[in-house]
Amino acid sequence: MDIAYVTDVAYPWSRGGAEKRTYEIAKKLATEHQVTIYTMKWWEEKEKQKTIQKEGITYKAISPKKDLYKNNRRSISEALGFAIHSLKIDNNHDIIDFNIFPYLPCISGKLRTLNKSKFVVTWHEVWGDYWLDYLGKKGYFGKWTEKLVSKLPDQIISVSQKTQKDLKKLGAKSKYVPNGINYKEIQKIDESDRGFDVLFVGRLIPQKNVDILIKSLRDSGLSLGVVGDGPQRDELEEIAETNEVDVDFFGETSYSKLIGLIKSCGIFVLPSSREGFGITVLEAFACGKPVLTVDEEKNAAKNLVKEPRGLVVQLRGDRIKEGIDELLSLNKEKIEEDAKNFAKKFSWRKISNRTLEVYRNLLD
Numbered sequence: 001m002d003i004a005y006v007t008d009v010a011y012p013w014s015r016g017g018a019e020k021r022t023y024e025i026a027k028k029l030a031t032e033h034q035v036t037i038y039t040m041k042w043w044e045e046k047e048k049q050k051t052i053q054k055e056g057i058t059y060k061a062i063s064p065k066k067d068l069y070k071n072n073r074r075s076i077s078e079a080l081g082f083a084i085h086s087l088k089i090d091n092n093h094d095i096i097d098f099n100i101f102p103y104l105p106c107i108s109g110k111l112r113t114l115n116k117s118k119f120v121v122t123w124h125e126v127w128g129d130y131w132l133d134y135l136g137k138k139g140y141f142g143k144w145t146e147k148l149v150s151k152l153p154d155q156i157i158s159v160s161q162k163t164q165k166d167l168k169k170l171g172a173k174s175k176y177v178p179n180g181i182n183y184k185e186i187q188k189i190d191e192s193d194r195g196f197d198v199l200f201v202g203r204l205i206p207q208k209n210v211d212i213l214i215k216s217l218r219d220s221g222l223s224l225g226v227v228g229d230g231p232q233r234d235e236l237e238e239i240a241e242t243n244e245v246d247v248d249f250f251g252e253t254s255y256s257k258l259i260g261l262i263k264s265c266g267i268f269v270l271p272s273s274r275e276g277f278g279i280t281v282l283e284a285f286a287c288g289k290p291v292l293t294v295d296e297e298k299n300a301a302k303n304l305v306k307e308p309r310g311l312v313v314q315l316r317g318d319r320i321k322e323g324i325d326e327l328l329s330l331n332k333e334k335i336e337e338d339a340k341n342f343a344k345k346f347s348w349r350k351i352s353n354r355t356l357e358v359y360r361n362l363l364d
Contacts, residue, residue: 124276126166191263204230288336
């Protein structure tokens with residue numbers, strides 16, 4: 001089978017959950033199928049080369065690299081530019097699977113695949129009314145675009161059951177195929193020499209609420225590790241200093257270092273208002289660590305967190321602190337057993353096979 005993915009973000013140059021999913025599935029499928037990823041030109045090596053090979057995957061740059069964010073928001077100009085460049089993709093693949101963000105390229109995808117390749121969209125979350133909070137009056141265009149795109153694909157793949165339900169409200173059907181983890185690889189990685197009471201992993205943007213997490217630890221004596229980068233980093237460093245919280249910012253790290261840090265922490269905290277799935281939650285569980293997340297409507301990660309392996313609390317500094325204290329006091333062996341048994345169900349090999357089954361059914 002000839003499979004193509006279209007996404008403006010690509011792992012390992014960008015390390016969010018969406019790009020991690022595309023990379024892991026593409027890598028597994030590339031052992032038996034032809035796989036291409038169309039993206040921006042993230043690689044600096046081989047400067048003049050727009051096509052490179054990595055781990056059996058063909059990467060094709062269809063646009064120059066542009067900043068994804070402007071003023072802490074996804075750049076509309078970048079989305080529009082990548083959508084225009086998406087008209088360059090070959091339409092002779094059996095399957096062309098578009099990452100839903102940033103929406104506009106999916107319209108190009110429909111035009112490019114019309115009556116030729118099968119057009120698939122992998123959908124991470126439905127924004128709905130959140131568009132209005134995000135863009136103000138411009139958000140009405142975002143809502144309209146989201147609904148329009150939901151009508152275009154031959155097949156939608158939802159990465160969470162929440163997304164599947166939200167798409168149904170838009171009148172769109174989808175197949176649920178969750179995200180995954182490299183469970184066996186995680187077990188082989190040693191824990192870090194540096195340990196923290198609390199660890200956060202993710203992009204440093206407002207929806208992650210790292211500012212609330214930092215403030216919740218004021219006068220607690222607890223240490224916090226923050227892994228990831230983003231436009232909020234300078235602001236968060238200032239908040240940590242002002243509140244006299246012991247925080248280490250690591251920026252982007254290698255996967256082995258990331259897992260090592262999770263293994264050496266006391267508790268993993270993900271206070272996001274919005275998560276399409278929450279791969280880092282599964283990675284924390286695979287390390288045997290408890291997870292604290294928040295009860296926000298758009299946070300699909302909360303559906304992964306059950307007692308005794310974790311807690312879901314209100315998005316308030318005092319409740320976050322109470323939840324951290326509670327989880328740190330619980331039986332670590334009981335948590336580790338429950339967390340690891342749950343994480344085992346989400347290997348990338350299983351997820352890749354389920355994705356391939358969706359593709360085959362579509363072609364049939």
